[in-house]
Amino acid sequence: MTVSHDCPLCREDGGLLIALHHKFRIIRATGPDEVDFPGFYRVIWNAHRAEFSDLDAAERELLMAVVARVEVVLRECLRPDKVNLAALGNMVPHLHWHLIARYDWDSRWPAPVWAAPRREADAARLAALHDQSAACDAAIAGLAF
Amino acid sequence: MTVSHDCPLCREDGGLLIALHHKFRIIRATGPDEVDFPGFYRVIWNAHRAEFSDLDAAERELLMAVVARVEVVLRECLRPDKVNLAALGNMVPHLHWHLIARYDWDSRWPAPVWAAPRREADAARLAALHDQSAACDAAIAGLAF
DSSP: OOOOTTOHHHHSOOSEEEEEOSSEEEEEOOSGGGTTOTTEEEEEESSOOOSGGGSOHHHHHHHHHHHHHHHHHHHHHHOOSEEEEEEOOSSSOSOEEEEEEEOTTSSSTTSOTTSOOOSOOOHHHHHHHHHHHHHHHHHHHTOOO | OOOOTTOHHHHSOOSEEEEEOSSEEEEEOOSGGGTTOTTEEEEEESSOOOSGGGSOHHHHHHHHHHHHHHHHHHHHHHOOSEEEEEEOOSSSOSOEEEEEEEOTTSSSTTSOTTSOOOSOOOHHHHHHHHHHHHHHHHHHHTOOO
16 A cells, blocks of 8 residues: 555544544544534545546545435534535645534634634534534444445 | 525526526636636536535536636636645535636735725736636536536
């Protein structure tokens, strides 16, 4: 497998590991930047590739089928107002898809999570969502890939 | 086709129309928010669907194959440092993929385009990139779908 030794996503899982396949892994993002977004997961391609179009067609189809299946779990477990999907990689050019459950009460809504905060997130709803994380993790871990 | 009459992407193309397929269209984003990003295109699903997982598997594969092919054109025509892909839809919940050519000299790099500006974009490079837009449009329009 292609590895880049100075790439954090080649060295580490990149979050709380939820599921591991030989081609990809699914993590929950648990860093300080994501504390306002308990429903923030990433599907990370294990091999070091920068761009989506660096994958071949079969790899892209596999990866996006996984993204869609994880999105369905987020919708069922977390009932978001919207799911946000993104593959950016400007800082870590190792292909990873962000999947983020968004709510009209969250700190950035309706802007992307990378915009400046617009408000304090609703504390009670945020706490309730954090309480759902373990069940959502288990549902994702239970997917058969 | 499913249409929502209060949805701007059901009423209008949503940008400069580059290619039109019966299932999707490709536009170049030419609004005031995108003036710093000449290589900003969108692949828009024509029918009104909110989430990626609202499409069936064949539709998702078609859509992402188009996204990948447009990404390849952006890479060849515009030589970005990175391509950013995103399906957000918090404000307009009609499925559309943003494809954005990013550069280490652009106004938000390495943050997402939705973050606050970090600098003035390099004016000469920005002008040169604007000069490439018509050729990039033509290359996208020339793709056979």
